[in-house]
Amino acid sequence: MPADVPRELLRLVDEFGDDPLRLLREARLLHLAPLLLVALFIGVAAWEWGGLLGYAQSGRLLLGAAMAALCSAVSLLAPAAIGVGAGDEMAAGWVVAAYGIAAVFWCLVIPLWLRQKWRLTHGLPGLVVGLVVLFPTWLALVQLRLAGPGALLAILAIVWMADIAAYFSGKTFGKHKLAPSISPGKTWEGAIGAGVGVVLYGIALRLGFSFAPVGLPLWIVGLLAVTAISILGDLYESMLKRQAGIKDSSNVLPGHGGVLDRIDSLTSTLPVVALLWLLVLRGLG
Numbered sequence: 001m002p003a004d005v006p007r008e009l010l011r012l013v014d015e016f017g018d019d020p021l022r023l024l025r026e027a028r029l030l031h032l033a034p035l036l037l038v039a040l041f042i043g044v045a046a047w048e049w050g051g052l053l054g055y056a057q058s059g060r061l062l063l064g065a066a067m068a069a070l071c072s073a074v075s076l077l078a079p080a081a082i083g084v085g086a087g088d089e090m091a092a093g094w095v096v097a098a099y100g101i102a103a104v105f106w107c108l109v110i111p112l113w114l115r116q117k118w119r120l121t122h123g124l125p126g127l128v129v130g131l132v133v134l135f136p137t138w139l140a141l142v143q144l145r146l147a148g149p150g151a152l153l154a155i156l157a158i159v160w161m162a163d164i165a166a167y168f169s170g171k172t173f174g175k176h177k178l179a180p181s182i183s184p185g186k187t188w189e190g191a192i193g194a195g196v197g198v199v200l201y202g203i204a205l206r207l208g209f210s211f212a213p214v215g216l217p218l219w220i221v222g223l224l225a226v227t228a229i230s231i232l233g234d235l236y237e238s239m240l241k242r243q244a245g246i247k248d249s250s251n252v253l254p255g256h257g258g259v260l261d262r263i264d265s266l267t268s269t270l271p272v273v274a275l276l277w278l279l280v281l282r283g284l285g
Contacts, residue, residue, distance in 0.1 A: 035075045035082060035142050042138040043068025045259040048249040049130040052240045052260075053122050063130070071138045082142045095139065096278065102136035102271035105129075110232050110268070114182065119243055137267045140274035154205055155273055159265045161201045162194040162227045163234075169193020178231075183238040191231055198227045214280065222276070226269050233268025237261070 047064030055063065075082060081092050120126050144152050170190025178186040202223040206216070214222070237260055241249065248257030256262060 036072050038138060038141055039068050039071030039075065041259065042071055042134050044250075044252060045134055045137075045263065046130060048252075048258045048260045049134065051246070051250065052120060052244050053126045053130075054244065055122070063127075067130075067134060070135065074139075075142075082139070095143075096275070098136050098139055099271045099275035099278070102132055103275055105132050106229055106232055106268045106272065110236055114179065114232070114235055114239060117181070117239065120240055133267050136271035136274075137263065140270035144270065144274055144277065150209075154209075155270075156266070158198055158201065158223065158226055159230050159269055162198050162230050163265065165197025166190040166194035166231070169197075179235055182235055182242065186231075186235070191227075194231065195224050195227045198223050226273065229272055230265035230269045233265045236268070237264035 043064045046067030047060045050060030050063040078092075081095055120129065141152075144155060166186070167190065170185070170187045170193065173189040173193070174187030176188040177184065178188050178191055199220055202219060206219065237249070241247065249260035250258030252258050253262065260267075
């Protein structure tokens with residue numbers, strides 16, 4: 001078990017030491033609780049996705065509840081896949097498939113989608129796209145936590161650095177619009193600045209914390225790829241909101257819009273990073 005809850009674990013041992021089955025159940029729930037909170041978080045994002053599809057409030061609530069239930073069911077029924085309990089199914093076939101589908105979607109389908117400006121349909125296709133966008137994001141969040149809190153924070157910081165660098169470089173140097181019909185404020189200069197900022201951050205991370213999973217050239221290529229994918233995620237949500245005629249996905253985060261507004265870049269980058277983590281760091285290549 002992770003080392004961040006030794007006191008609580010000792011309490012459980014004292015309280016249920018004479019009942020091994022109860023102890024195992026309580027200890028598992030101890031680790032599942034934060035995962036279920038993340039499932040609820042993704043459920044809110046699914047509720048917002050229903051808004052992008054034009055669903056009524058009842059349909060949006062049903063969609064959000066279904067996504068939260070799906071993520072919770074995986075936590076309870078396949079705990080080894082998310083690092084809870086005995087066994088190791090982190091690289092189970094369905095896990096790799098989920099990440100692989102997400103990677104193909106973001107790297108191959110979305111560039112064409114943005115170019116053609118397809119609209120998100122209200123029926124089954126829109127629901128399937130929502131599943132491809134949100135479920136791998138949840139799975140990546142709960143799996144990447146096993147790399148350690150610092151590693152997960154470093155991964156999230158790559159996306160945040162891309163956003164910050166893009167904003168300031170775009171404000172300072174921006175002249176050439178990146179996708180004026182989708183997001184008029186984004187520029188090519190901002191995108192280049194995002195790449196530069198992420199590479200500098202990645203090199204500092206490598207030197208300062210001896211984080212070197214691959215050679216430097218491949219590391220830089222990977223950072224630039226993640227930056228590009230994060231921009232695709234940002235552009236995709238911007239296009240969907242523009243097509244739906246809304247400014248923010250919701251107002252559940254006062255002053256910050258909705259959950260989708262906060263995780264738009266993460267929905268595209270986290271599944272790809274998690275897939276690479278499994279393939280490279282877990283020796284599945």
